[in-house]
Amino acid sequence: MSRRLTVEADGGSRGNPGVAGYGALVRDTESGALLAERAEPLGKVSNNVAEYRGLIAGLEAARDIDPAADVLARMDSKLVVEQMAGRWKIKHEDMRRLALQAREVASAIRDAGGSVRYEWIPRAQNSDADALSNDGMDGLTIDRRHDDGAGVGESRVAESEQSSGSGGGAVTTGAACAPVPQRSGTPVRVVLVASSGGSSSAPAAAVQRLLGGAPRCLVTASGDDAVETAAEVGDALGVDAVVDRGWSDPASGPGAWDRVVERGGTTVVVCPPDVVRAVLGHLLGVPADRQSRLAAPAGSLAGVEVWPGDDVSIAFTGRT
Incomplete structure (x- = not known):
């Protein structure tokens, strides 16, 4: 029976x-023991590029531990998970190249008799990989092996967000979407983004410019x-939908x-x-x-206070 490994990756x-x-780490799925940790600075790139680099590093670490393992790759980037699972198209050339790299590592694991699956998780459940990615952003390069889990301190795990079904759809609640008391002289602000069937990078960039990274x-x-x-x-704002x-x-x-x-x-x-429009x-x-x-128009923003x-x-409509 193939060994089961869990990869947690972030960027x-x-x-x-x-x-x-x-940042990326590998655990033994059965015991939860931490087997490997990796982190690396990447210079100036986008969130999505960093997420893909984290996935590649995690898959490579799992392959190094056991080339024929059954690997479950868990990430809080829905974009990367859906693209790697083949359910979403990859529209950006940089991501296509990185996705190809990740698929080559996954193919090597499968060719050796293992398997690779992808699973989306809320950000709060990916806190260890997130902490490693922040180490990378701080300029640290980490490549540690803990083959028996010895000497590893308590994992840095934040309190999980609660997920539930609502109206047939998954709803993730967290601090970013908790009720906010309205203060005198401060409006409730809503930015409506018209979804697009084409490249979605333009509205994401427009929202990021408008609101910043908060x-x-x-x-x-x-x-x-x-x-x-x-x-x-x-991914641009650092929140889950x-x-x-x-x-x-x-x-x-x-x-x-x-x-x-x-x-x-x-x-x-x-x-x-x-x-x-409605x-x-x-x-x-x-x-x-x-x-x-x-x-x-598709991909545009409208602002309401x-x-x-x-x-x-109505502060603006049709902004791109």
């Missing part, structure tokens, strides 16, 4: 692109285009809008263009048969 960039690094609540509709765009935006199926249909969009406003704070919502039309009192005239007393201001 990050302070600025996206900015100072970047990756954590924000990120909500997404349940469709593939929205979830993929939200994965790019989430909450799935709310109410943002998937123009008829339920206004109700989903009310939930976001009730939460308070700043929220980024990724949803289909027709839902963006919500803007709802706020502006535009009849449904005229909402198609509102500007919400809600002030105390439900005074709504």
